[in-house]
Amino acid sequence: MDSLNCQRTNIRVLFEMNQWQMSLGRFDLGRTVKGQPYVFEAFKPHECPEFDLGHVTLEVPSGELWIQDALRIPEWQKLAQQVQPNPELNSEWGRFQHTQTLAQNLNVAIIHVGNTSPGLYLSPEGMLMGGHRYDADAPSTKDTPDLLFQQNVCTDRWTVEMVDKQVLLESLSREMGSEQAVECLESYAKTQQQDLIRIYIQPGQAHLYFVGHPKAFGRHFKMNEVDVSSWEQPMFVLSPQALTLQLQPKQTPDGANELIQKNRKSSLS
Numbered sequence: 001m002d003s004l005n006c007q008r009t010n011i012r013v014l015f016e017m018n019q020w021q022m023s024l025g026r027f028d029l030g031r032t033v034k035g036q037p038y039v040f041e042a043f044k045p046h047e048c049p050e051f052d053l054g055h056v057t058l059e060v061p062s063g064e065l066w067i068q069d070a071l072r073i074p075e076w077q078k079l080a081q082q083v084q085p086n087p088e089l090n091s092e093w094g095r096f097q098h099t100q101t102l103a104q105n106l107n108v109a110i111i112h113v114g115n116t117s118p119g120l121y122l123s124p125e126g127m128l129m130g131g132h133r134y135d136a137d138a139p140s141t142k143d144t145p146d147l148l149f150q151q152n153v154c155t156d157r158w159t160v161e162m163v164d165k166q167v168l169l170e171s172l173s174r175e176m177g178s179e180q181a182v183e184c185l186e187s188y189a190k191t192q193q194q195d196l197i198r199i200y201i202q203p204g205q206a207h208l209y210f211v212g213h214p215k216a217f218g219r220h221f222k223m224n225e226v227d228v229s230s231w232e233q234p235m236f237v238l239s240p241q242a243l244t245l246q247l248q249p250k251q252t253p254d255g256a257n258e259l260i261q262k263n264r265k266s267s268l269s
Contacts, residue, residue: 096212
């Protein structure tokens with residue numbers, strides 16, 4: 001019996017014909033009810049799972065983010081596999097869980113964005129935002145008074161990975177020792193200098209807002225502190241403060257202006 005897997009939930013689904021009426025529903029071949037070798041439950045009209053906006057808190061003790069589509073450090077990748085050995089990445093829910101689980105257990109942000117190479121932008125409030133602000137064919141400047149363009153992430157691995165350098169160093173030190181970990185990161189920074197992006201944000205904690213599908217972020221992200229309605233395709237936001245659904249007066253964290261200048265110099269060098 002042929003079946004499909006839902007791209008949102010990875011639930012096994014089946015088309016069934018009953019008195020010339022076709023319906024789509026979930027089914028379970030492992031059970032038998034009233035002599036039937038499977039249990040079929042038809043979806044109701046317009047029934048489709050809708051996932052909420054994801055929100056996790058990350059520790060950023062140094063404020064120096066290492067960003068790439070994937071950090072190609074074997075010991076670091078091994079740690080991620082230990083946290084979630086077999087991630088289900090073929091569904092929106094599976095990708096959502098993968099991002100959430102690694103953030104909560106390894107203190108790393110891995111956002112699934114597809115092969116989109118999103119741009120990174122830093123706001124005066126110290127927020128790091130990822131996505132595409134404009135249609136590729138529309139003439140526009142990348143720097144605006146409210147956002148400083150940093151760089152595009154080359155997403156050969158279809159993800160954007162962000163981790164604080166100190167978090168990365170401490171994790172690797174537990175695996176290989178402090179001296180070797182320092183040498184590992186220094187060597188990695190040299191060999192990956194074309195693809196590795198380093199951006200400075202406010203040290204302390206950062207709040208990551210994400211979804212399981214890059215095209216769904218703009219539909220879910222409705223915060224009064226940040227307006228992404230004009231973006232062509234917003235994908236994620238990393239904020240030094242927790243955002244709310246209620247209108248709050250904008251506040252600039254201490255040191256945000258210095259961070260803007262530091263990143264501006266970095267982008268020009």
